[in-house]
Amino acid sequence: MYRQSTVAVVIPAYNEEELIQDTLSGIPSYVDRVYVVNDGSKDGTEERVQEFSSRDPRFVYIRHETNKGVGAAIVTGYSRSFADKMDITAVMAGDNQMDPRELPKLLDPIVNGEADYAKGHRLESRTTAKGMSDFRYLGNNILTFLTRFAAGNNKINDPQNGYTAISNHVFKKMSPGSIFTWYGYCNDMLVKLSTYGFKIKDVVIPARYGRERSKIAYPKYIIRISRLLFNELIWRLNYQNMSKSARKANSVMVIGGGMSSMSFTVATLSLITPLSIMGTPKPAESPVGMLIVLSLVGLGMAYLGFVLKRGGKIGMEGKKV
Known part of the structure; x- marks a missing residue:
C-alpha cells in the first residue's frame, strides 16, 4: 500500500x-x-x-x-x-x-x-x-x-x-x-x-x-500510428458533436417535461377546485383547454428530446474506434 x-x-x-x-x-x-x-x-x-x-x-x-x-x-x-x-x-x-x-x-x-x-x-x-x-x-x-x-x-x-x-x-x-x-x-x-x-x-x-x-520497426510503426490517430481524431470530433446534441436533447426533455407537468397539474386543480372558490368561468374563458394543449405540447417536446438523445447514443456507439 x-x-x-x-x-x-x-x-x-x-x-x-x-x-x-x-x-x-x-x-x-x-x-x-x-x-x-x-x-x-x-x-x-x-x-x-x-x-x-x-x-x-x-x-x-x-x-x-x-x-x-x-x-x-x-x-x-x-x-x-x-x-x-x-x-x-x-x-x-x-x-x-x-x-x-x-x-x-x-x-x-x-x-x-x-x-x-x-x-x-x-x-x-x-x-x-x-x-x-x-x-x-x-x-x-x-x-x-x-x-x-x-x-x-x-x-x-x-x-x-x-x-x-x-x-x-x-x-x-x-x-x-x-x-x-x-x-x-x-x-x-x-x-x-x-x-x-x-x-x-x-x-x-x-x-x-x-x-x-x-x-x-519505427518507419512502419510511425505510419501505422499516424493512421490510427487520424481515426481517433474522427472519433473524437463525432463524440463531441454527439455530446453537444445530447445536451440539447436533455434541455428539450427538461423543458418539455416541466411544461407538461405544470400544465397538467394546474388543469387538474382547475377541474377539481370547488366552483364557489374558483367562480364559474364562461366556457370561452376557461383555462383548462389551453392547459391541456400546453400539457400535450410539453409531452411532445419531452418525447422529441428522448428521441434525439437516443439517436445520439446510437451514433456515438457506432462511431467509436
Missing part, C-alpha cells in the same frame, strides 16, 4: 526471458499486486516468471495462449486489477527499461487528486532522452504533435512512453476492453482520456536503456 492507496503493477511480457526476472526483482515492497501477463511468449519467459512468483504471493501469472499485442496484455492486467478493487494500476515493461525507483513520481499526482492518469515524459530535453537515437527522438516528437492534435490536448508529451499509472475509478466510465490492443494503445488511451475529460499529468522521468532490444 502506498499512502493509504492499494497499488497494482501490470507487466506485459513477450519473449522477455533474459530480463523479466530483473524487472520483477525491482518491484517495490509497497506494491500490493503484480500481474505478469505472458503474451504468448515462445521462449523461457513462463518458466522465469513462475519461478519468481512461487516465492512471492503478490505476483499473479496470467498467460495468453497466443500473442495478442502489448495493448491486449495491458488490458488483461487492467481488468484483473479493477476486478480485484485495486486503487491505482501502474504499467511497467517486462524488459527492465522502467526504473521502479521512479514509480512514486507517477503515484503521487493520483493520490493527491491532481491527475487520473500519470505518465512518464522523456522528451523534456536531450538530457532526459539520453540513450534515445536521433531517429527515435524525432519520431517521438512527431507522434507527440499528432497525438495532441487527435486528442485536442496540447499538454500531452511523449505519448509513446509506456511508464504510466491510472486511477481505477477511470474504468467506471471507460471500459478497459475499449482500449486499442497493439502498440498504439498508449495514443488511444490519451485520446480517450482527454475526450472523456480525465486529468492527465506528464512526469519527467529520464529514459533508461540497457540490454533490452526494441521489437518495433
Whole structure:
C-alpha cells in the first residue's frame, strides 16, 4: 500500500526471458499486486516468471495462449486489477527499461487528486532522452504533435512512453476492453482520456536503456500510428458533436417535461377546485383547454428530446474506434 492507496503493477511480457526476472526483482515492497501477463511468449519467459512468483504471493501469472499485442496484455492486467478493487494500476515493461525507483513520481499526482492518469515524459530535453537515437527522438516528437492534435490536448508529451499509472475509478466510465490492443494503445488511451475529460499529468522521468532490444520497426510503426490517430481524431470530433446534441436533447426533455407537468397539474386543480372558490368561468374563458394543449405540447417536446438523445447514443456507439 502506498499512502493509504492499494497499488497494482501490470507487466506485459513477450519473449522477455533474459530480463523479466530483473524487472520483477525491482518491484517495490509497497506494491500490493503484480500481474505478469505472458503474451504468448515462445521462449523461457513462463518458466522465469513462475519461478519468481512461487516465492512471492503478490505476483499473479496470467498467460495468453497466443500473442495478442502489448495493448491486449495491458488490458488483461487492467481488468484483473479493477476486478480485484485495486486503487491505482501502474504499467511497467517486462524488459527492465522502467526504473521502479521512479514509480512514486507517477503515484503521487493520483493520490493527491491532481491527475487520473500519470505518465512518464522523456522528451523534456536531450538530457532526459539520453540513450534515445536521433531517429527515435524525432519520431517521438512527431507522434507527440499528432497525438495532441487527435486528442485536442496540447499538454500531452511523449505519448509513446509506456511508464504510466491510472486511477481505477477511470474504468467506471471507460471500459478497459475499449482500449486499442497493439502498440498504439498508449495514443488511444490519451485520446480517450482527454475526450472523456480525465486529468492527465506528464512526469519527467529520464529514459533508461540497457540490454533490452526494441521489437518495433519505427518507419512502419510511425505510419501505422499516424493512421490510427487520424481515426481517433474522427472519433473524437463525432463524440463531441454527439455530446453537444445530447445536451440539447436533455434541455428539450427538461423543458418539455416541466411544461407538461405544470400544465397538467394546474388543469387538474382547475377541474377539481370547488366552483364557489374558483367562480364559474364562461366556457370561452376557461383555462383548462389551453392547459391541456400546453400539457400535450410539453409531452411532445419531452418525447422529441428522448428521441434525439437516443439517436445520439446510437451514433456515438457506432462511431467509436
